Amino acid sequence: MEYKAHIRVRNLSVSYGTEQALKDVTVDLPEKKITAIIGPSGCGKTTLLKSFNRLIDAVDGIKVQGEVYLNGDNIYGPGIDVTHLRQKMGLLSQRPYPLPMSIYDNVAYGPRIHGIRKRRRLKEIVEHYLRESSLWDEVKDRLHTPASSLSVGQQQRLCLARGLAVEPEIILGDEPTSALDPTASQRIEEKFLQLKAKYTIVVVTHILRQAIRLADYVVFMYLGQLIEHGPARKVFENPQEELTRGYIKGVIV
Amino acid sequence: MHLIRGLQDKLARISMLALALFAGLLVFLMAFGLFLRSRPILDSIPLMELLLSSSWHPLKGEFGLFPFLTGTVWVTGVSIVIAVPFSLLCAMYLAEYAPVSIREWVKPLVDLLAGIPSVVYGICGVLIIIPLIKDHLAPLFGSFSTGYSVLAGGVVLAVMVFPIIIHVCLEVFASVPYEVREASLALGATRWQTTKKVVLRKAMPGILAAFVLGLSRAFGETMAVLMVAGNVARVPRSLLDPAYPLPALIANNYGEMMSVPLYDSALLLASLLLLVVVLFFNVLSRLVLIRIERGIQ
Ligand SMILES: Nc1ncnc2c1ncn2[C@@H]1O[C@H](COP(=O)(O)OP(=O)(O)O)[C@@H](O)[C@H]1O
Ligand SMILES: [Mg+2]
Numbered sequence: 001m002e003y004k005a006h007i008r009v010r011n012l013s014v015s016y017g018t019e020q021a022l023k024d025v026t027v028d029l030p031e032k033k034i035t036a037i038i039g040p041s042g043c044g045k046t047t048l049l050k051s052f053n054r055l056i057d058a059v060d061g062i063k064v065q066g067e068v069y070l071n072g073d074n075i076y077g078p079g080i081d082v083t084h085l086r087q088k089m090g091l092l093s094q095r096p097y098p099l100p101m102s103i104y105d106n107v108a109y110g111p112r113i114h115g116i117r118k119r120r121r122l123k124e125i126v127e128h129y130l131r132e133s134s135l136w137d138e139v140k141d142r143l144h145t146p147a148s149s150l151s152v153g154q155q156q157r158l159c160l161a162r163g164l165a166v167e168p169e170i171i172l173g174d175e176p177t178s179a180l181d182p183t184a185s186q187r188i189e190e191k192f193l194q195l196k197a198k199y200t201i202v203v204v205t206h207i208l209r210q211a212i213r214l215a216d217y218v219v220f221m222y223l224g225q226l227i228e229h230g231p232a233r234k235v236f237e238n239p240q241e242e243l244t245r246g247y248i249k250g251v252i253v
Numbered sequence: 254m255h256l257i258r259g260l261q262d263k264l265a266r267i268s269m270l271a272l273a274l275f276a277g278l279l280v281f282l283m284a285f286g287l288f289l290r291s292r293p294i295l296d297s298i299p300l301m302e303l304l305l306s307s308s309w310h311p312l313k314g315e316f317g318l319f320p321f322l323t324g325t326v327w328v329t330g331v332s333i334v335i336a337v338p339f340s341l342l343c344a345m346y347l348a349e350y351a352p353v354s355i356r357e358w359v360k361p362l363v364d365l366l367a368g369i370p371s372v373v374y375g376i377c378g379v380l381i382i383i384p385l386i387k388d389h390l391a392p393l394f395g396s397f398s399t400g401y402s403v404l405a406g407g408v409v410l411a412v413m414v415f416p417i418i419i420h421v422c423l424e425v426f427a428s429v430p431y432e433v434r435e436a437s438l439a440l441g442a443t444r445w446q447t448t449k450k451v452v453l454r455k456a457m458p459g460i461l462a463a464f465v466l467g468l469s470r471a472f473g474e475t476m477a478v479l480m481v482a483g484n485v486a487r488v489p490r491s492l493l494d495p496a497y498p499l500p501a502l503i504a505n506n507y508g509e510m511m512s513v514p515l516y517d518s519a520l521l522l523a524s525l526l527l528l529v530v531v532l533f534f535n536v537l538s539r540l541v542l543i544r545i546e547r548g549i550q
Pocket of ligand 1: 019020021040041043044046047059
């Protein structure tokens with residue numbers, strides 16, 4: 001199977017002050033597929049994910065070396081508009097963090113920031129993306145209540161809708177189901193499987209079985225290094241590296 | 254031996270408990286004492302008249318507190334109007350924009366400001382603010398002022414409440430989860446948009462509590478205001494008029510002219526009012542802040 005690369009990472013090293021979190025990572029992430037980044041906690045998965053939308057820029061004393069190409073442009077190169085770059089990627093974090101406003105305003109937040117003012121248009125957008133994230137039926141009668149009144153599972157789907165509403169090409173998920181109960185997790189997973197028809201999805205997970213269920217492509221990290229990457233089948237069934245084998249067997253946690 | 258040690262332990266515990274209870278009760282004891290002592294004037298003049306009459310002539314038995322109440326409200330109001338935007342912007346910069354190194358340097362300096370004795374602020378006010386108002390500001394508006402005025406009191410008070418408001422605002426900003434900012438930034442919002450639409454909104458109850466805490470400090474502050482506000486028992490009509498805030502009235506007059514009937518009772522009533530108002534604001538803002546600290550929104 002041949003993959004068309006969407007994000008190309010080249011010799012990426014990231015350090016927080018003196019602590020090196022990523023060491024010389026080079027990998028291509030395929031377009032319109034689900035890539036799972038797996039590895040034990042503290043190995044740099046979040047750092048790698050957040051380097052794609054340059055959210056790590058905000059951390060004090062961060063140093064980034066190397067390149068990340070998105071559609072051929074180095075996002076760490078000169079002349080890159082970070083807000084524009086971030087708009088191309090929706091982010092789901094470990095726990096849902098709704099913005100301190102209503103359900104409606106949460107979804108409309110992104111479009112408003114990017115200059116959409118017409119109420120009719122905003123309404124359409126909000127409805128569309130709430131449907132897209134399978135939340136519409138549950139909230140259509142209380143769009144103007146605070147988002148914090150939703151259950152955690154609903155909040156995570158709201159965060160998905162909020163991210164989709166800025167029309168990204170890529171969805172980034174940082175262990176997006178780790179705070180959810182099994183049913184809510186399953187809904188997010190189903191969503192991802194549907195959404196990969198339109199979006200490139202990169203999801204960090206430390207649940208191996210989730211990676212097996214979702215992933216088309218797998219990136220295995222260990223202590224800041226990329227150990228192995230490849231099509232999911234190949235990595236899971238026939239890992240090339242000793243470390244990967246250990247992790248999949250559950251020896252390394 | 255064993256018995257004695259047990260007894261000692263018990264005694265120590267009981268006496269410490271008593272002291273702690275006493276400290277906790279002190280404020281109620283004070284309020285109660287002030288209330289008892291202001292009974293005489295409350296019995297002879299209706300409360301409404303005391304609060305709303307402008308005529309303060311103790312020798313004639315007239316104890317209208319209105320000029321002092323308005324004086325306090327004016328001075329406090331001016332100080333809050335000045336302090337709120339300055340300290341909020343300052344806290345916003347430190348919390349949201351400044352690199353950690355700058356923030357960790359400036360924070361203790363700001364806190365240091367809170368520890369300066371208020372008489373020093375008063376002196377600085379007399380030496381800097383008063384001449385500035387008298388020689389430059391008042392002529393600019395074509396009016397005369399000695400410089401001792403509502404404005405002078407407000408400015409000095411504003412400087413005094415900066416550190417409180419900034420300190421509390423910084424804590425409130427720090428209580429906003431970093432991930433909420435990330436959520437906004439990840440959607441392509443700028444720092445400023447994130448601060449304005451997300452962080453400020455999330456922090457708003459705490460920020461309001463910080464303002465109210467500053468307000469209660471300004472309300473009760475005595476020394477510095479007394480030195481610059483002019484102390485004329487008349488309802489101020491403009492920023493350049495002198496004012497006579499409540500705390501200054503009490504500090505200036507208690508202990509003198511005590512032979513005048515009801516005089517001391519009137520001053521103690523003024524103290525009681527001050528205590529109640531300051532306590533009310535203080536408790537209100539602290540309740541909000543405690544809730545925020547515990548993460549209840
Ligand atoms: N903001 C930060 N400041 C300092 N060190 C950090 C920060 N974030 C992560 N790290 C460090 O970088 C390493 C990788 O972290 P992370 O990318 O969060 O790993 P993972 O998501 O795989 O658990 C860890 O050792 C962690 O301690
Ligand atoms: Mg992580």
